[in-house]
Amino acid sequence: MKITDIIEEKNLKLTSARKELLEILNKAKKPISFEDIKHKIGMDKATFYRNISKFEDNSIVNSFESNDKKRYYEVQSSPHSHFICNTCNTIECLENVSPAKLVGYTVIDVIYKGICKSCNETNL
């Protein structure tokens, strides 16, 4: 689906800032932080946060905090879990892990923390 369609589908105004932001998030293919993006965007940071917030309200983007105390944003495509490595702080998307079911709860996202594959191998 095209970026402009995603925005219009939710009845949001199609502004240049929103196109720019969603395009960068979409290209990234992994969660990125404000720091990652701030030099690439033309808009003010207030606009950045207001649009991120709008996108989150409309389930276009979701976010979570990593170990480095920064918030990471990504386009909500196919639902998937994330693995955050406590050693190297890398964030990986886990496409093939089906989230555990918890009776009574609705599980939307699962974040695993621990030691990633490559850090495990390094320490053999």
Added chain:
Amino acid sequence: MKITDIIEEKNLKLTSARKELLEILNKAKKPISFEDIKHKIGMDKATFYRNISKFEDNSIVNSFESNDKKRYYEVQSSPHSHFICNTCNTIECLENVSPAKLVGYTVIDVIYKGICKSCNETNL
């Protein structure tokens, strides 16, 4: 195990700030943020963060970020997962959920996000 024993076991200096901090965290029985604690502690915030950091290095405390963009700290007792509700922002400790195994990874902590039991019931 007593609080003073926990600190001494890791060969950390037993200071009054550390005793105070660990006592509050231990009594809380659930993860708490700096904001939750700042009016209860006598120490400076620099001391708070330095001690939290020491405790984390020594696996006495672990922390994670919630939906409200604040970091939550808790004493590492029995390993357990957490559920963060996207609706009411409540953090629950899940004592009886065994973390999923991921081949090649070492899973230390799992954070589930979604809609908690009571919010689910409210929306029936």
Added chain:
DNA sequence: TATCTAAATGCAACTAAGTTGCATTAAAGT
């Protein structure tokens, strides 16, 4: 028990994320 030393603390200054109010601008319907 007095002395010593490294580590811990308080304080102040700082950085950076995120928020808010307000005046201006631009999207989209008529």
Added chain:
DNA sequence: ACTTTAATGCAACTTAGTTGCATTTAGATA
């Protein structure tokens, strides 16, 4: 083209978290 409402830029602000430095304290040793 006109109008209205929402989006934007800017500046000021709040708050979490960090850092350097002078002072204090835990705890080891004599």
